[in-house]
Amino acid sequence: MAGAVFVFTLVVLMSFAADALDNGLALTPTMGWLHWERFMCNTDCKTDPDNCISERLYMQMADVMVKEGWKDAGYEYVCIDDCWTFHKRDAQGRLQADPDRFPSGIKKLADYIHSKGLKLGIYADLGYKTCGGYPGSLGYHEIDAQTFADWDVDLLKYDGCYLEWKLVGEGYINMSKALNNTGKSILYSCEWPLYVWPFDKPNYTAIRETCNHWRNYADVYDSWSSIKSILDWSAKYQDIIVPSAGPGGWNDPDMLVIGNFGLSHDQQESQMALWAIMAAPLIMSNDLRDICPRSKALLQNKYIIAINQDPLGKQGYQTSKGNDFEVWERPLSENRLAMAVMNRQEIGGPRRFFLAAAPGWELCNPKCNITLILPKYQELGVVPLQTDLMLPVNPSGTMLLTLTPLQNTLQDHKLRWNSTL
Ligand SMILES: *[C@@H]1O[C@H](CO)[C@@H](O)[C@H](O)[C@H]1NC(C)=O
Ligand SMILES: *[C@@H]1O[C@H](CO)[C@@H](O)[C@H](O)[C@H]1NC(C)=O
Ligand SMILES: *[C@@H]1O[C@H](CO)[C@@H](O)[C@H](O)[C@H]1NC(C)=O
Numbered sequence: 427m428a429g430a431v432f433v434f435t436l437v438v439l440m441s442f443a444a445d446a447l448d449n450g451l452a453l454t455p456t457m458g459w460l461h462w463e464r465f466m467c468n469t470d471c472k473t474d475p476d477n478c479i480s481e482r483l484y485m486q487m488a489d490v491m492v493k494e495g496w497k498d499a500g501y502e503y504v505c506i507d508d509c510w511t512f513h514k515r516d517a518q519g520r521l522q523a524d525p526d527r528f529p530s531g532i533k534k535l536a537d538y539i540h541s542k543g544l545k546l547g548i549y550a551d552l553g554y555k556t557c558g559g560y561p562g563s564l565g566y567h568e569i570d571a572q573t574f575a576d577w578d579v580d581l582l583k584y585d586g587c588y589l590e591w592k593l594v595g596e597g598y599i600n601m602s603k604a605l606n607n608t609g610k611s612i613l614y615s616c617e618w619p620l621y622v623w624p625f626d627k628p629n630y631t632a633i634r635e636t637c638n639h640w641r642n643y644a645d646v647y648d649s650w651s652s653i654k655s656i657l658d659w660s661a662k663y664q665d666i667i668v669p670s671a672g673p674g675g676w677n678d679p680d681m682l683v684i685g686n687f688g689l690s691h692d693q694q695e696s697q698m699a700l701w702a703i704m705a706a707p708l709i710m711s712n713d714l715r716d717i718c719p720r721s722k723a724l725l726q727n728k729y730i731i732a733i734n735q736d737p738l739g740k741q742g743y744q745t746s747k748g749n750d751f752e753v754w755e756r757p758l759s760e761n762r763l764a765m766a767v768m769n770r771q772e773i774g775g776p777r778r779f780f781l782a783a784a785p786g787w788e789l790c791n792p793k794c795n796i797t798l799i800l801p802k803y804q805e806l807g808v809v810p811l812q813t814d815l816m817l818p819v820n821p822s823g824t825m826l827l828t829l830t831p832l833q834n835t836l837q838d839h840k841l842r843w844n845s846t847l
């Protein structure tokens with residue numbers, strides 16, 4: 427390891443002047459559950475009643491979230507995605523839930539979710555159809571905002587299918603204003619930049635003023651290649667996206683797929699650690715009724731959640747890569763730093779990472795208090811600047827730790843990473 431060549435990323439993070447959407451919500455990243463990645467557009471309640479998009483699914487998830495510690499860990503929003511509506515609006519032009527799959531209606535479902543101390547999220551689309559082909563909100567955004575407020579819904583995921591990209595920004599702003607006009611604070615989850623990036627650089631000042639979080643990049647899949655592509659995209663565009671995040675508005679790299687089928691346990695740890703570093707919404711899409719204990723413990727890990735929810739509200743970013751390691755760092759409150767070291771080599775066994783090779787290590791002058799969080803919690807204690815500590819990281823796994831500089835502060839630190847480019 428000694429003598430390994432690291433490429434230190436030169437990160438120029440200007441302070442971002444723009445104000446967040448002023449609805450009092452998402453002061454820390456949203457935590458909850460959303461049906462899409464795991465349950466998709468399964469409407470077949472006749473032959474697959476346990477897995478179809480129906481009021482039963484959300485009620486069961488809410489029950490489990492209360493009973494199995496999810497709510498106590500901070501997961502709060504139970505969210506419906508596409509495919510919940512009837513294929514036609516009612517005589518007053520309002521969206522209506524599919525009557526066979528939601529016989530009690532959304533208002534009753536919201537009451538049930540609220541009775542558990544949780545919140546309900548719903549889905550709509552700014553175009554003439556949703557991505558799944560259900561009625562879109564184009565021309566109806568005011569009626570739809572009012573309908574969601576009348577139903578006492580707490581979050582709206584607003585998709586961007588079926589509209590010319592030049593009108594997407596206007597569509598998102600229209601709904602933001604319509605939600606505000608209802609007088610009810612409704613958390614607003616957007617996909618504005620995702621639909622603009624193929625054509626133009628999105629206006630993140632406007633996006634932050636309009637939305638509580640925003641998807642930048644492709645839908646997550648239940649695979650390691652999907653997680654890697656999201657991380658690679660986030661690192662490539664970090665100079666643009668990182669400064670736009672802060673209390674009230676966050677970059678959304680999409681759902682946590684931990685507890686499903688496609689990721690090894692090390693890869694699940696990588697997703698959890700990096701979503702915490704990125705100050706990402708922690709919105710799971712999995713089956714909480716049937717999840718393995720290790721995945722559950724990882725998703726409920728209070729130390730990782732505390733990094734994600736850190737009140738300073740700064741998004742972390744990749745600070746170096748080389749020798750098939752990536753280092754990501756996030757400034758935390760109380761002058762601490764979170765550091766994630768991912769082993770991107772997918773052959774061989776655990777490889778040791780020389781801690782002092784991380785850019786953030788320069789904070790540890792003269793020493794730091796180190797707490798290891800992944801792969802397992804361990805207080806490593808006080809370590810001097812001139813350390814020779816090397817820590818193992820599994821293939822496609824991530825080591826996560828926090829550094830507390832002793833006799834030093836982050837403010838002293840110039841946030842100037844040396845570039846060897
Ligand atoms: C509506 O917007 C105004 C101005 O930004 C803000 O003060 C108010 O809290 C918002 N209301 C809701 C319900 O979001
Ligand atoms: C936005 O709202 C304005 C005013 O109601 C309307 O004319 C326009 O068509 C809307 N645009 C979109 C994309 O919804
Ligand atoms: C981006 O949006 C902001 C706020 O809405 C606006 O003031 C600014 O002019 C926009 N920038 C560009 C390049 O369109």
Ligand SMILES: *[C@@H]1O[C@H](CO)[C@@H](O)[C@H](O)[C@H]1NC(C)=O
Nearest residue numbers: 795796797805807808830832
């Ligand atoms: C180091 O951090 C651990 C975990 O937060 C804490 O228990 C311990 O007291 C700290 N030690 C010092 C010397 O600050």
